[in-house]
Amino acid sequence: MTGHLGESGAPGVDETRRTLVEVRDLLVVRGDRPVLAIDHLAVAERETLSVVGPNGAGKSTLLLALASLVRPSRGRLVFKGSLVEPSHELSYRRNLGLVLADPLLLDASVFANVAAGLRFRGVPRSEVRARVADWLERLGVGHLANRPARHISSGEAQRVSLARALVLDPELLLLDEPFASVDAATRARLLDDLEALLRQSHLACVIVTHDLDEAVRLGDRMAVVVDGRLRQCDTPERVLSAPFDEDVAAFVGAETRLPGRVVSAHEGIALVDVGHCRIEAVSAVQPGRAVLCCLRPEDVTLWSMDGRGSGPGDVAWRLSGSPGTSAASAPPRFVSSARNQLPGRVSRMVSQGSLMRVSIDCGIPLVASITRASAADMELEEGEQVVATFKASAVHLIPRTG
């Protein structure tokens, strides 16, 4: 991790790719309140950058700033190495395709909507006709060409809006919550199609979303914006496994966040005192430092007292004592590769579709996410005694002051 923003060159992303667009020293003020302050953010050619964050964090403002559609108090927008001057905004914008959360279709036919951007650019009629027809077809809305845009469904409208941006053959596609206004099934199909399109094409894309799954799936890199600031920008894997600060950790779903202090460090494993117990974590944090231990619920495995577990069945697990003898008094010790094993009691179970979110009181509060099938298999119930296990590598330590 380099720099105080937690930005780093992304492994897996071709380092030789040139920067397409970047913002520097950006400050956007609304009223007297700064809504967005970003020191530096760059988008490389052919890269998809997903921008995530809570509602009202400034994500959409960032997207509009990238489109040169907000007047910042200060800041520079650089496209292909040259500054975007106010007098060149139009020619800069003609490199973009913009799709907003609501399709915002014009009160005209579907065809006229998709043709609008090409007409702005003075593209000859015959070429407009061919390109529009092509993109309507590619997004599966070719049959709607002559329909009034007001009379199509929201899912179709969002496809038209996407076609309207893509038909321009933009170098940078800017998407602001493009699937916010459609139902779940439509969204899943749109997401599939968009993913395929981004993979085929050579365009760079910035997609703003509050949906972490979307962001992880589409993004080569992921930028987390909280309270108008860029907190972390890295590969989705890195952001999820090593959030830069507590807000990022909370946003990316590290539901267990325990304050503690490192008591010892040995061979890359830090032992952290979190109050009622100690947790081992793979970390280089030095002893004496105050830290926040972050743990994702899907990294926690639960075991019932008779040895049935929520983890993968092909791992060899066994009780160190004979089953059933020690359940009430001393908790059994598992022989496992997971360094952390905490006995506790299930305090709450919440169904989340095919998953169950299980809160466990181990003296410290833990959250585990297990499949509904495993919960049924373990006959898990609230109040039941369990052992929670997780690997030292699953625990991410964030150094804190104090």
Next chain:
Amino acid sequence: MGALIDQARQLLQGLVDSDLVEITVLSLAVSGLATAISLLIGVPLGTLMALARFRSRGLVLSVVNTGMALPPVVAGLFIAFMLWRSGPFGDFQLIYTPLAMVLAEVIIAAPVIVGLTYAALGQLDPRMRLQLLGLGASRWQTIWWLWREARLPLLAALMAGFGSVISEVGAATMVGGNILHQTRVLTTAIVLDVSRGEFGQAVALAGVLLTLAFLVNGVLTWAQLRGPHR
């Protein structure tokens, strides 16, 4: 009642041969020209108010709203004062001319069109402008497409503007003088006829006025109904 209508018909017959056509044409010309000039002033101004951010926006809006409720006689008084022979523009000798009437009616119609244009564009989603710019529209292309989006309420603004001047009588009398063959229009002629007790003639003229208003608004309404909202 039957006798009145009969009388009106006879007079109408007489008027068609004499002054009615002239009065009607002048009415249409003055109102049409005043509406056209008001559109040229009002639509850009209303658009500027709706899209531009400036400090004295609230003040300008209050002035426009006051203008929309401006009593026509006040507009007439103002133009009469300006064009009076001893007034600031007296040398142009415009008082009691059709042009004076047009000027007074522009003052009446322009605020209506500014206000309704502002409202028409104000009811569009503010992000539509961003979306158009984001698709690469220039400033003028953006404004053109926003007008196109708001075409139905803009048509309503046109109808309201025309309606306010074709039916106007106070200012027309004050600055036009209701001079036969020069500045007599339908409304001022009706007022004169009623004051003389010539109700039959007044009813005939009112019939013509109503028919004109109906025809013009009918055409505009037809255009509105053809809109893609149907």
